[in-house]
Amino acid sequence: MQVAQIIVDVPTRQTNNPYSYLIPENLEEQIQPGMRVQVPFGRRRVTGFVIGLSDKTSFDGKLKKISSLVDLSPVITPELLKLSEWMADKTFSFKISCLQTMLPGGMRTKFKKKLLATDQIRDTYPAIFHGQNEIDYDRQKFNNKTIAEILALRKSNQIKVHYELSSHAKPILSRAYKSKLNQQQIDHVLIDVQKRAVGQRRLLKMLYEQPSQTFLQSKLLHEGVGRQVLDTAVKQGWVTETQVRRIRNPFLQPVSRSYPLDLNEDQQTAVNRINNAIGKQTDTTFLLEGVTGSGKTEVYLQAMAHALSIGKTALMLVPEITLTPQIVGRIRSRFGDQVAMLHSAMSSGERYDEWQRINSGQAKVVVGVRSAIFAPLKNIGLIIMDEEHDSSYKQSDTPRYQTRDVAKWRAVYNHCPVVLGSATPSLESRARAMKGVYQLIMLPHRFNNHALPHVSIVDMKDEMAHNRHILSKRLSNLITDRLEKHEQIILLLNRRGYSSFIMCRDCGYVPQCPNCDISLTMHKDTHTLNCHLCGHKEPIPTVCPKCHSKRIRHYGIGSQQLEEQVKDLFPTARVLRMDVDTTRKKGSHEAIINKFGAHKADILLGTQMIAKGLDFPEVTLVGVLNADSALQFPDFRSSERTFQLLTQVSGRSGRADKQGEVVIQTFNPDHYAIQLAKTQDYEKFYHTEMRIRHLGKYPPYYFTIKITGSSPSEKQTAYEMHQIAGFLRRYLTNKAIVLGPTPKTITRVNNRYFYQIIIKYRQEPKLKAALDDVLVKSQTKQQGGLLISIDNEPLDFM
Numbered sequence: 001m002q003v004a005q006i007i008v009d010v011p012t013r014q015t016n017n018p019y020s021y022l023i024p025e026n027l028e029e030q031i032q033p034g035m036r037v038q039v040p041f042g043r044r045r046v047t048g049f050v051i052g053l054s055d056k057t058s059f060d061g062k063l064k065k066i067s068s069l070v071d072l073s074p075v076i077t078p079e080l081l082k083l084s085e086w087m088a089d090k091t092f093s094f095k096i097s098c099l100q101t102m103l104p105g106g107m108r109t110k111f112k113k114k115l116l117a118t119d120q121i122r123d124t125y126p127a128i129f130h131g132q133n134e135i136d137y138d139r140q141k142f143n144n145k146t147i148a149e150i151l152a153l154r155k156s157n158q159i160k161v162h163y164e165l166s167s168h169a170k171p172i173l174s175r176a177y178k179s180k181l182n183q184q185q186i187d188h189v190l191i192d193v194q195k196r197a198v199g200q201r202r203l204l205k206m207l208y209e210q211p212s213q214t215f216l217q218s219k220l221l222h223e224g225v226g227r228q229v230l231d232t233a234v235k236q237g238w239v240t241e242t243q244v245r246r247i248r249n250p251f252l253q254p255v256s257r258s259y260p261l262d263l264n265e266d267q268q269t270a271v272n273r274i275n276n277a278i279g280k281q282t283d284t285t286f287l288l289e290g291v292t293g294s295g296k297t298e299v300y301l302q303a304m305a306h307a308l309s310i311g312k313t314a315l316m317l318v319p320e321i322t323l324t325p326q327i328v329g330r331i332r333s334r335f336g337d338q339v340a341m342l343h344s345a346m347s348s349g350e351r352y353d354e355w356q357r358i359n360s361g362q363a364k365v366v367v368g369v370r371s372a373i374f375a376p377l378k379n380i381g382l383i384i385m386d387e388e389h390d391s392s393y394k395q396s397d398t399p400r401y402q403t404r405d406v407a408k409w410r411a412v413y414n415h416c417p418v419v420l421g422s423a424t425p426s427l428e429s430r431a432r433a434m435k436g437v438y439q440l441i442m443l444p445h446r447f448n449n450h451a452l453p454h455v456s457i458v459d460m461k462d463e464m465a466h467n468r469h470i471l472s473k474r475l476s477n478l479i480t481d482r483l484e485k486h487e488q489i490i491l492l493l494n495r496r497g498y499s500s501f502i503m504c505r506d507c508g509y510v511p512q513c514p515n516c517d518i519s520l521t522m523h524k525d526t527h528t529l530n531c532h533l534c535g536h537k538e539p540i541p542t543v544c545p546k547c548h549s550k551r552i553r554h555y556g557i558g559s560q561q562l563e564e565q566v567k568d569l570f571p572t573a574r575v576l577r578m579d580v581d582t583t584r585k586k587g588s589h590e591a592i593i594n595k596f597g598a599h600k601a602d603i604l605l606g607t608q609m610i611a612k613g614l615d616f617p618e619v620t621l622v623g624v625l626n627a628d629s630a631l632q633f634p635d636f637r638s639s640e641r642t643f644q645l646l647t648q649v650s651g652r653s654g655r656a657d658k659q660g661e662v663v664i665q666t667f668n669p670d671h672y673a674i675q676l677a678k679t680q681d682y683e684k685f686y687h688t689e690m691r692i693r694h695l696g697k698y699p700p701y702y703f704t705i706k707i708t709g710s711s712p713s714e715k716q717t718a719y720e721m722h723q724i725a726g727f728l729r730r731y732l733t734n735k736a737i738v739l740g741p742t743p744k745t746i747t748r749v750n751n752r753y754f755y756q757i758i759i760k761y762r763q764e765p766k767l768k769a770a771l772d773d774v775l776v777k778s779q780t781k782q783q784g785g786l787l788i789s790i791d792n793e794p795l796d797f798m
């Protein structure tokens with residue numbers, strides 16, 4: 001008898017290793033690693049992932065049996081199974097969490113399975129299909145013998161399995177028609193149809209040419225066969241009406257085909273080096289450092305094309321906010337229907353359909369955000385991470401993985417290169433390139449040698465003395481100038497660390513969240529004060545609860561207010577706003593960008609969303625309204641973030657023939673991150689920042705670990721965290737630096753108190769063992785609700 005090793009869906013330390021279950025006899029041939037099953041666990045029934053199979057002989061004692069199958073074919077590839085093991089280890093998380101993370105959202109929760117059969121199979125297996133082409137698998141009570149039969153059919157591809165989300169993602173069915181006549185009969189009918197009945201003749205011709213084809217109604221209508229004609233055709237018995245499942249199409253608009261462009265010398269060198277590695281199947285990591293507008297995208301496209309040309313697939317990742325229709329359009333125009341897209345703004349049904357196209361090998365190019373790194377793509381020839389420095393590549397919840405590391409793991413597995421691309425590489429990556437761990441490829445000039453934009457800095461301290469408007473004199477003069485010249489403008493409101501709150505002008509009172517140590521943010525659209533951490537909401541007060549003054553006002557500025565002010569100042573300008581509020585609806589992000597791209601607006605204003613990736617030739621002015629709001633963060637990476645953001649957004653200006661200009665408004669005009677963004681001198685920034693990191697013993701000179709502990713009692717959190725810090729100091733070498741515990745910047749969230757410990761180290765062979773020990777102890781003791789989490793290479797120390 002065979003035994004399956006199963007990781008059960010019970011996320012605890014004790015259940016982190018596989019359990020063995022007997023495979024029911026009928027299913028022995030069918031169960032494969034990567035499928036999900038239901039198993040008895042204690043008194044419950046839980047889902048689990050089969051990760052391996054073995055012979056019973058090595059087991060004594062009584063094993064429980066697998067109760068039922070969840071999947072009829074593997075949903076996790078052998079590669080991803082292996083990856084999950086590595087990832088659990090690397091991110092200090094449970095294997096089950098890693099496996100779950102790899103599945104597209106919809107499949108993690110509720111879904112139904114449909115079996116789809118051809119007419120022939122339907123009739124051969126009446127006990128399964130009862131004369132239908134499509135049945136609900138879960139509704140039927142099949143015995144194991146029938147299930148084995150179904151699995152065999154599925155394995156030999158004689159039937160198809162389709163997952164359907166039971167709740168929101170219903171399949172889309174389209175009306176369609178199929179000929180009931182053979183060609184001879186059609187000939188016959190045609191004799192009787194009058195010449196004037198153009199529609200009928202057209203339909204019959206189409207049926208004649210493809211008698212076994214199922215025609216979508218939409219296609220027929222498009223071809224000039226009207227509804228009336230179709231009704232007649234059904235009545236006359238020429239066709240039958242049916243429904244077909246339509247694959248959801250996440251690409252809203254068709255794109256026209258594009259062809260490889262002639263590369264300039266730098267681009268050609270880059271492509272040659274990457275293609276060479278693709279051909280040789282080496283797992284080299286390249287850092288493609290190219291200034292904004294240098295043409296990195298074309299390099300990606302041609303390297304991907306090379307991977308496809310030798311029969312491989314390609315995976316390209318982009319940050320959440322740059323997965324703009326623009327970049328997807330460029331990729332799709334080159335590779336057509338081979339492209340699958342994975343993005344969080346897609347419905348779970350769409351994501352499932354795309355995932356399915358990838359899993360089945362139909363899609364050969366995948367473009368997506370962070371989670372797309374788990375696409376079940378086989379035979380990968382190239383992995384690209386655009387804007388590799390972007391913080392969205394690090395997952396902030398468990399499993400806290402860094403996409404870059406996963407990409408490198410998959411590259412090793414697939415023997416393919418990774419390309420990390422950026423105008424402002426992360427210090428980590430650039431430092432690795434300097435050490436020769438990565439290969440550095442530079443694109444130092446803009447395409448066609450267009451000049452980088454001219455950047456000026458406005459000191460808002462001076463400005464405030466005579467102008468209390470959010471737009472400085474210089475910026476508004478330039479806006480007027482551009483409007484006159486009929487050129488376009490982008491205005492960025494930096495929202496990181498910036499919120500719009502209300503304050504009493506008489507006593508200084510600021511409303512706070514009752515559950516968290518943070519002030520409430522004003523939401524004009526819902527007329528509420530909201531807590532961004534726990535979701536608490538309350539009405540906006542009209543009198544100060546503390547001193548009863550009526551002068552309780554709104555401070556700070558949101559993009560909505562900015563829009564109003566800009567419209568006030570420039571009443572004739574056509575203004576578009578892009579932020580979370582205006583992009584909530586599906587397709588709205590795309591609509592705004594298309595509108596701006598078609599020059600149906602003069603000013604595009606918004607938050608970080610507009611900072612990256614956009615390529616519009618008519619944009620010749622970029623204004624940054626509050627450059628330094630991120631600088632005030634107590635975080636060692638805040639200078640790097642600020643520099644990157646300013647360089648990126650400046651890079652939107654003057655990308656074509658016209659010289660671009662940038663105005664940066666700031667209260668810290670002398671800060672090096674701002675000064676160096678002015679000259680867009682990455683090289684100097686890199687060296688300056690590296691010196692600071694060296695002095696402060698920060699990454700990339702040191703590796704870091706953040707341990708966060710929380711409980712409902714502050715005293716207890718502090719006590720337990722002191723114990724842990726003490727243990728680490730005793731256990732690790734004296735070269736490791738253990739900082740804390742300290743309360744986190746926002747100590748109380750949802751009435752739990754958060755403390756943290758930071759470990760900095762260069763080489764610490766016993767670190768892994770120590771941290772595992774911390775986790776095991778915290779779980780077994782449960783310590784009255786103390787929850788511990790470990791973040792390997794955290795993005796911040798806050």
Ligand SMILES: Nc1ncnc2c1ncn2[C@@H]1O[C@H](COP(=O)(O)OP(=O)(O)OP(=O)(O)O)[C@@H](O)[C@H]1O
Nearest residue numbers: 261262263292293294295296297298447613615651
């Ligand atoms: N070989 C080429 N021939 C013609 N045009 C090109 C070529 N390479 C790039 N371009 C054009 O140059 C512009 C900038 O290229 P692209 O958008 O790829 O830059 P990028 O390096 O990705 O910049 P950013 O980092 O700012 O997004 C685009 O309009 C692109 O079409």
Ligand SMILES: [Zn+2]
Nearest residue numbers: 504507544547
């Ligand atoms: Zn007051």
Ligand SMILES: [Zn+2]
Nearest residue numbers: 513516531534
């Ligand atoms: Zn709160």
